[in-house]
Amino acid sequence: MNWKRRVWFRLSVGFIAIILVTNVVLFLITLFGVSEIVIEEVQTRVRMDLNSACKVFKKHVDDIGLLLQATSARRSVPVPLESWDREDLHRLLRSIWQAGELDMLSLLDKDGRVVYREHNPGQMGDDISHNPIVARALREKKCVQGAAVVTYEELGRECADMVRRASLEIKPTKADQSGERKIHHDGMVIGAAVPLVDLRRDREIVGFLYGAKLLNQSCEIVDEIKEDLYQDESYQGMDIGAATIFHGDVRVSTSITGEDGSRAVGTRVSTVVHEKVLEMEKTWADRAFVVDDWYITAYAPIRDPEDRAIGILGVGVREEPFVHNRRLAAWIFLGVVTFTTVISLVLLVLATRTVLRPIGRIIKMSDKVVAGDLSARVNMRPRGEMGLLCLAIDQMADAVVQREEALAQATRRQVGQSEKLASVGRMAAGIAHEINNPLTGLLTLEHLLKSEEGLSDKGKDYLEIMYNETSRMREIVLGLLNFARESSLEMKPLDVNEVIQQWLKLLRSQKELKDITMEEKLAEGLPRVNGDANQLQQVLANLSLNACEAMPEGGILSISTSEEDGKLLISIEDTGVGIKEEHLEMIFDPFFTTKPVGKGTGLGLSVSYGIVRKHGGTMEVESQEGEGTTFTITLPVASG
Numbered sequence: 001m002n003w004k005r006r007v008w009f010r011l012s013v014g015f016i017a018i019i020l021v022t023n024v025v026l027f028l029i030t031l032f033g034v035s036e037i038v039i040e041e042v043q044t045r046v047r048m049d050l051n052s053a054c055k056v057f058k059k060h061v062d063d064i065g066l067l068l069q070a071t072s073a074r075r076s077v078p079v080p081l082e083s084w085d086r087e088d089l090h091r092l093l094r095s096i097w098q099a100g101e102l103d104m105l106s107l108l109d110k111d112g113r114v115v116y117r118e119h120n121p122g123q124m125g126d127d128i129s130h131n132p133i134v135a136r137a138l139r140e141k142k143c144v145q146g147a148a149v150v151t152y153e154e155l156g157r158e159c160a161d162m163v164r165r166a167s168l169e170i171k172p173t174k175a176d177q178s179g180e181r182k183i184h185h186d187g188m189v190i191g192a193a194v195p196l197v198d199l200r201r202d203r204e205i206v207g208f209l210y211g212a213k214l215l216n217q218s219c220e221i222v223d224e225i226k227e228d229l230y231q232d233e234s235y236q237g238m239d240i241g242a243a244t245i246f247h248g249d250v251r252v253s254t255s256i257t258g259e260d261g262s263r264a265v266g267t268r269v270s271t272v273v274h275e276k277v278l279e280m281e282k283t284w285a286d287r288a289f290v291v292d293d294w295y296i297t298a299y300a301p302i303r304d305p306e307d308r309a310i311g312i313l314g315v316g317v318r319e320e321p322f323v324h325n326r327r328l329a330a331w332i333f334l335g336v337v338t339f340t341t342v343i344s345l346v347l348l349v350l351a352t353r354t355v356l357r358p359i360g361r362i363i364k365m366s367d368k369v370v371a372g373d374l375s376a377r378v379n380m381r382p383r384g385e386m387g388l389l390c391l392a393i394d395q396m397a398d399a400v401v402q403r404e405e406a407l408a409q410a411t412r413r414q415v416g417q418s419e420k421l422a423s424v425g426r427m428a429a430g431i432a433h434e435i436n437n438p439l440t441g442l443l444t445l446e447h448l449l450k451s452e453e454g455l456s457d458k459g460k461d462y463l464e465i466m467y468n469e470t471s472r473m474r475e476i477v478l479g480l481l482n483f484a485r486e487s488s489l490e491m492k493p494l495d496v497n498e499v500i501q502q503w504l505k506l507l508r509s510q511k512e513l514k515d516i517t518m519e520e521k522l523a524e525g526l527p528r529v530n531g532d533a534n535q536l537q538q539v540l541a542n543l544s545l546n547a548c549e550a551m552p553e554g555g556i557l558s559i560s561t562s563e564e565d566g567k568l569l570i571s572i573e574d575t576g577v578g579i580k581e582e583h584l585e586m587i588f589d590p591f592f593t594t595k596p597v598g599k600g601t602g603l604g605l606s607v608s609y610g611i612v613r614k615h616g617g618t619m620e621v622e623s624q625e626g627e628g629t630t631f632t633i634t635l636p637v638a639s640g
């Protein structure tokens with residue numbers, strides 16, 4: 001794999017990992033969070049639905065009570081009851097029966113024995129005081145209504161159709177595979193018993209009117225509840241909501257229909273609901289398997305007037321529509337995740353290409369530069385930071401070229417300078433050596449002549465001039481000898497600051513320099529250098545005297561020291577006339593001077609340059625005409 005592929009591969013893997021991890025986490029949080037919230041919401045709704053269902057159930061019970069009460073309060077009752085005209089009694093009960101759509105309607109004596117049975121007038125005399133509705137009405141002598149269980153035999157006394165409706169075959173469901181197939185015979189009713197009073201004899205109770213509706217296989221209440229709560233909402237052709245009445249744990253009335261379209265009566269409630277609602281007599285709300293599907297359900301016990309839990313009222317909504325929505329949301333989310341991942345990958349390919357292309361160019365360019373081709377450039381400017389990087393690298397390459405050239409020039413200059421110095425030095429040494437002896441002789445003779453008697457004043461003056469000029473010649477020759485001196489340095493570790501301070505003390509005492517301000521900026525704790533103190537002082541003298549001479553009107557001469565990159569730097573800076581650009585190349589040449597004849601020899605800088613070179617150092621100049629000049633000497637630090 002080349003580097004581009006490697007980078008691309010790493011970027012892609014990292015990118016995909018980030019996208020996948022974030023998306024999956026987001027997906028799970030959203031899915032579970034949202035479905036949890038939705039299910040909770042539905043459960044709350046179903047719990048509220050159960051309250052409404054209980055109210056509907058109670059209303060139906062109360063309606064029977066109200067109907068019977070209305071009749072009992074309106075009528076005066078013949079005493080004894082047996083004396084009631086059969087035709088009149090039949091008319092009355094028939095009207096009540098029709099108004100209340102009752103399944104049972106009987107006239108009872110004050111002990112709970114049937115005096116007249118509207119459905120089956122031939123059947124009478126049986127005692128139904130054990131019926132919890134009747135029992136409580138007898139006991140409390142007032143109207144009592146509620147739900148009750150009516151035995152198979154009692155139903156038989158009413159009519160055969162009641163027995164048929166009550167008889168339910170217990171059917172298996174997916175949740176109840178107990179295999180029991182027994183017939184459920186008893187019926188569950190809602191009804192009321194109201195006392196009948198003798199209006200003439202101080203409202204004495206002479207009997208009871210008992211009416212009830214059989215709930216088994218009756219759809220009235222459950223359908224009303226379903227209609228009230230779920231308004232025929234459906235999902236895939238099936239009702240979403242359902243309401244059911246159980247006698248015990250057997251469905252006797254339900255809005256749920258089976259596959260054949262018949263009501264799903266005769267099936268059992270799940271064991272957990274049975275235990276919680278019938279045995280512990282508590283309300284229960286959770287998801288439950290009902291008949292053929294999962295529902296979110298709520299169940300409440302149905303109590304008889306003696307407060308025994310005899311059945312259950314349950315409502316629920318199918319879970320499937322919500323599960324379907326959750327599944328749909330999951331698929332949509334998955335689609336979005338896949339889509340964003342693909343889009344991100346495409347963007348990644350484009351982005352890496354735009355990023356990697358300049359990087360490739362930069363690597364190629366730097367390879368060329370390393371191989372010696374300094375003309376190589378990146379030569380592209382993409383937008384943004386990458387463009388800035390390319391620009392910076394190209395600028396860096398330009399700077400390298402400039403440095404290279406400057407370095408080459410400096411080297412050429414230094415080599416030339418050294419060669420020049422060497423040849424001039426050799427020549428100067430020869431000439432100086434040859435001239436020095438005759439000059440010494442001349443001076444001695446002039447000295448002797450000066451002390452001769454009888455010389456005219458004019459002759460004395462001429463002799464004085466000769467003596468001075470010869471002295472100057474000898475100085476020049478000594479300078480030349482000094483310049484050419486090969487290895488007469490006495491090297492030892494020196495504190496450069498000390499050398500400078502000694503020299504400055506001497507310089508400050510010169511009265512002619514009173515217009516010049518001297519500044520010293522000497523760094524502390526500088527390392528020592530190996531050098532000859534006298535020679536270095538001579539360099540300082542040459543440079544500082546040059547500086548003073550460049551400031552005839554006065555100015556600032558500042559000498560500073562510092563350490564840089566393990567080298568010691570001495571700077572001598574003046575605010576004088578500066579050096580013309582065309583002279584800069586020549587100032588280190590021996591005998592180059594801009595001073596008038598007889599003033600300067602032009603050897604100061606070349607001698608100083610020679611001394612610094614012998615110390616292993618360098619000397620550089622920077623000057624701005626009219627502003628000033630700075631000479632910088634760099635000396636190696638003494639080792640150890």
Ligand SMILES: Nc1ncnc2c1ncn2[C@@H]1O[C@H](COP(=O)(O)OP(=O)(O)OP(=O)(O)O)[C@@H](O)[C@H]1O
Binds near residue numbers: 579
């Ligand atoms: N600080 C300076 N400011 C301006 N010009 C300078 C400075 N230092 C040197 N120069 C120029 O460089 C020339 C050469 O200087 P150098 O010290 O070698 O000789 P000189 O001063 O002319 O004579 P000598 O030092 O022998 O008396 C000077 O004549 C002067 O033109």
Ligand SMILES: [Mg+2]
Binds near residue numbers: 546604
């Ligand atoms: Mg000089």
